[in-house]
Amino acid sequence: MMEASFGLTGQTALVTGAGRGIGAAMAEALAAAGADIVLWGRSESSLRETQETCSSLGREVSTVIGDLSDPEEAARTARELGDQRPVDILVNNAGMISRAPALEVAYSDWQRVVATNLDSAFVLSQAVGAGMVERRRGSIINTASLLSFQGGINVASYTASKHALAGLTKALANEWAQYGVTVNAIAPGYIATDNTSALRADPDREEAIRARIPAGRWGTPEDLVGAVVFLAGPSARYITGHTLVVDGGWMAR
């Protein structure tokens, strides 16, 4: 009998935005599943806690420092990393949100959000994906959003970037499936992290959002870890181009 396998021993996972929130939980879960971890953050100090947790699980842990709002610089850094060691799992998780009515959005602000959420995912996938294609194995997992499907309120740049990220997921999946490389996305629902602190600080918005979630509560970063370990591992090798919604039922409503 064939059994499902979720172990990642012997693999190396690169996780961006790994210092806090969803990325930290994902990195720790991938380490717990056996992967060695490369944490990508903007400073060593921001990664320290995740690094300690992953190390305490007995994994090899290293860090890469880079600002993903500068995709050209990020691509160079990722290529250097890819030259030094094979990366088997890439989690493009880092992201930012900027909340303002569309008529008030400065173009520079729009560009920063799109560069961070979309362009960086493309250039890192290119830089790390080259080695995956060559080795005929690898998995890329992008952190999408419910705003990969819906419009949102006062978040035009974020919504555009996350819709495009879901499209990029399919486009790369189509190209690289033939090389044994899967490209999927996880679309978290409303998760209690710094990304949503403004929503949770507004009692009316907080209540309205919670009331619409069939599960009756906000998600936590830990709610995402099963999905990332599954999509990274051998049991998901025939799943590609998919955006897996993890939202307590929001999209089903």
Ligand SMILES: NC(=O)c1ccc[n+]([C@@H]2O[C@H](COP(=O)([O-])OP(=O)(O)OC[C@H]3O[C@@H](n4cnc5c(N)ncnc54)[C@H](OP(=O)(O)O)[C@@H]3O)[C@@H](O)[C@H]2O)c1
């Ligand atoms: N929370 C939610 O409800 C929710 C829902 C759907 C999707 N998401 C997505 O989930 C991902 C993680 O967000 P989160 O909720 O965990 O929020 P978070 O706590 O705000 O974490 C964001 C992460 O992205 C990193 N980051 C932001 N800008 C960066 C840049 N220019 N260069 C490098 N790293 C950068 C941050 O690094 P620093 O620590 O250095 O700032 C941080 O690690 C994002 O892509 C977000 O869009 C979140």
